[in-house]
Amino acid sequence: MSTMRAVQVVGYHQKLELAEVPVPEATGPWDVVVRIGGAGVCRTDLHILEGQWAQKSQVRLPYTIGHENAGWVHAVGSAVTNVREGDKVILHPLITCGLCRACRSGDDVHCESSAFPGIDTNGGYAEYLLTSARSVVRIDDSLEPADVAALADAGLTAYHAAAKAARRLTPRDTCVVIGAGGLGHIGIQVLRALSPARLVVVDRNQAALDLATSIGAHHGVLADGSQVESVLDLTGGHGAEVVVDFVGENGSTSEGIAMTRQAGDYHVVGYGENVDVPTIDLISTEKNVIGNLVGSYNDLQDLMALAATGAVTLHTQKYALDDFQQAITDLDNGAVRGRAILVP
Template sequence: MKAVQLHEYDLAPTLDSVPEPTVSGPWDVIVDVGAAGLCRTDLHIIEGQWEAIQHPSLPYILGHENAGWVREVGSAVTNVQVGDTVIMHPLTSCGLCPACRVGQDSHCENATFPGLNVDGGMAERLKTNARAVVKLDQGLEPKDVAALADAGLTAYHAVRKAAPQLFPGSHAVVQGAGGLGHIGIQSLAAVTSAEITVVDRSEKALELAKELGAHHTVLATDDASVEKQVLDITGGGAHIAFDFVGEKGAEKLAPKLIHNGGSHYVIGYGGRVELDTIEIISREISVVGNLVGTYSDLVELMALTAQGRVKLHTQTYPLEAVNDAIADLEAGRLVGRGILVP
């Protein structure tokens, strides 16, 4: 089968011919991939940022945002059957460790992470397990939802976690209205009562943000201008700043956009959060990390998607054009999410 493989860090991945995955255990599920999302994490994987955390053996197949159709199942699988349309939670969890037992399967002690430490879904077929697959409602197509498996799930997880603090009259600031951020905006509009201000350097992204539920938008020019505009709009700072960028200075600006007692939710990454301890304690601010969401988060997000309350904005590419898609993502030419279709 055709697959996009990373052979060496800091070099472009290649389209190769590789053996097809096969069922080897009772909980295995083989999926015909209908679509695989391209994520900024894939750029960081290629750069080698995840090597120290995930220790993958190169070469391996990229792609951790995947949806498709069930092709084959192991003997113990009963929650899906051949032909079902499914989206995959990014992790294949064990169900037995303490984290899994309390529903925190994204922190599973025995998980594999297709696309990060084992073969992923930028290929014609993917091997996952029964605990990772979510059956999709009729009418949802893989190419329209694949990137919700990570970008959407991560954004929704952050919003879902913050929802108790976003009561009527509260204010949320969203930094970055791209692949993650545009789902975050819709999630905020769907599950909270917060007033939403969106900051982005792209006027097109801000136009999309207004369509998706943003009450205010701020064009990201210089930090001082952004800070002044946001503080004016929010009356002194937001309750929560959702940083979907996490690098290139956004991570340093976010704490300046919240009021005393507010929270900086870190979702994007690549940069470095630096705060004086006296600022943290005197302002009583919080810095909150956000990993990919749980299986339950993904089920809830799919329900919102089926209801039409969350929609993924995409640009599709054939699998062969993976490096064109990567170039567009790196250059900021993508509005929404890049989707590879085998």
């Protein structure tokens, strides 16, 4: 049996460890084994190590993390017809059944019997990954797996939220994006592609704001304590029709709701703290608080169409698989511009 390198969670509040594990095989009819070309490093991976997902995922340790994956098809099961060996693919993060009501509706994120590589089963911080035919999206020849891997989750989540926001935004509206990091910098590009609204980006880091304005944001606001006032000033004192919060911690939720106009939408995408709003404030302003998970398979197809035309580009910092600890440390310290990618 051939083996491969894989980065594994061996215990919560412990460092990740590199291990030699068996290469997965395509034993089931719909199985697809992918040779990983790039795996994104996500803040959720830090939250996993802190044990935040232990109850939700019920995963057994040790296991391999990494839920933003792209590469080349290595092997396929007997029933697979949509891809073949050698195809360049990006992976929808979930392995879904295809048969439940949610899957039939194209809302496969809420599949009743899904697996989530990197969260509750083995993920892509490795040389190979097992997924299913339903989860693979062929990518344009012009794209390289290591350059687009983080579009599988960070990009897909940002696309899902931005597409929901764009449905209500008109040319007279303002959309505030909180956080121009790994998710935010993709969300900004998607909003520019899908929406005519004015885009205002809030971030505590000037370099992130510079990146944001270079990729299409109309205004950058430094989160220095006066960001709520700045947004209110830019919107005639009313607030923005839509706020998309890619941070979701360190006080961003109360600030985001304060920046939202009456009857506006506050989208939570990043997470880490509780949303605390007096009910009287919700009913008197008719503000909507909207949760956003990752996008659907169709969302991923749409996002890859934008990527193929160059409307969305991922800014990446690449690390060798063996340097996984440096990537995790850099992300934790806020030293990554865009998205960190592990390359086996």
